[in-house]
Ligand code: SF4
Ligand SMILES: [Zn+2]
């Protein structure tokens with residue numbers, strides 16, 4: 123199941139065979155002890171970074187992939203008040219990617235007795251076009267619809283959290299995601315992103331939810347192992363538009379480094395956060411960020427007037443009218 127596993131490797135805590143060997147922690151564990159370890163670690167991260175309390179309501183953005191379903195599973199197991207949010211992007215890629223993703227989420231809920239709250243937002247149904255169609259119509263995504271997609275997902279997550287009174291918005295970003303994004307931001311010294319990237323992002327506007335990443339210290343393969351041990355069926359395929367993405371190339375590079383220096387990815391992210399906090403790196407950038415309020419949707423924006431999301435969907439609708447769609 124996990125790279126580096128020795129056939130005779132035993133669990134650190136019992137005589138059972140280890141199912142996962144985490145070289146960066148020098149720790150091999152059997153299934154039940156691994157699940158216990160993941161739960162304890164997540165609880166520790168939630169408290170250490172002041173993510174949320176048991177009284178607060180958490181909205182988990184679920185995509186049908188292993189990380190977000192694992193996150194929902196862990197939060198429920200730990201007794202947090204966690205509901206799900208699924209955004210139907212209308213991505214096909216030949217195998218009806220979005221429908222498949224939704225099916226895994228429905229199965230996840232059914233396997234837990236069906237008594238979970240899931241908010242579903244169908245982008246095409248609400249805004250008039252799927253993400254790939256919107257990208258085509260605005261020519262914003264001539265090659266890939268990712269910028270339209272990212273913009274829309276951020277807006278929708280904020281909107282649903284606000285409309286339903288959630289305190290916190292949780293995403294399933296793991297360490298591999300965080301390290302690759304940090305690497306990308308540091309490659310081009312994107313100080314704006316470097317000033318904000320982290321496990322907790324406080325709300326920039328009243329009424330917005332705090333954004334948290336409770337899994338940000340777990341390696342991707344640990345989350346895959348967790349999903350398998352817990353019997354969580356998940357969407358294995360990446361979004362068809364993810365192929366060739368820069369983040370994937372950065373992940374591969376960082377994995378090569380990790381191979382020869384176990385733990386380097388974790389140190390890279392943790393030391394960045396520590397240096398930023400201890401030395402106030404990029405603090406000025408954060409303070410200078412001039413956020414205004416979009417007059418159309420009420421969400422924060424650096425634009426004068428309507429935010430990028432509202433402008434983009436206005437263009438989509440203009441094109442739809444022009445083209446009689
Ligand atoms: S790769 Fe990610 S951002 Fe791009 S279209 Fe797919 S889900 Fe959206
Ligand atoms: Zn054990």
Ligand SMILES: [Zn+2]
Nearest residue numbers: 416419429432
């Ligand atoms: Zn707006």
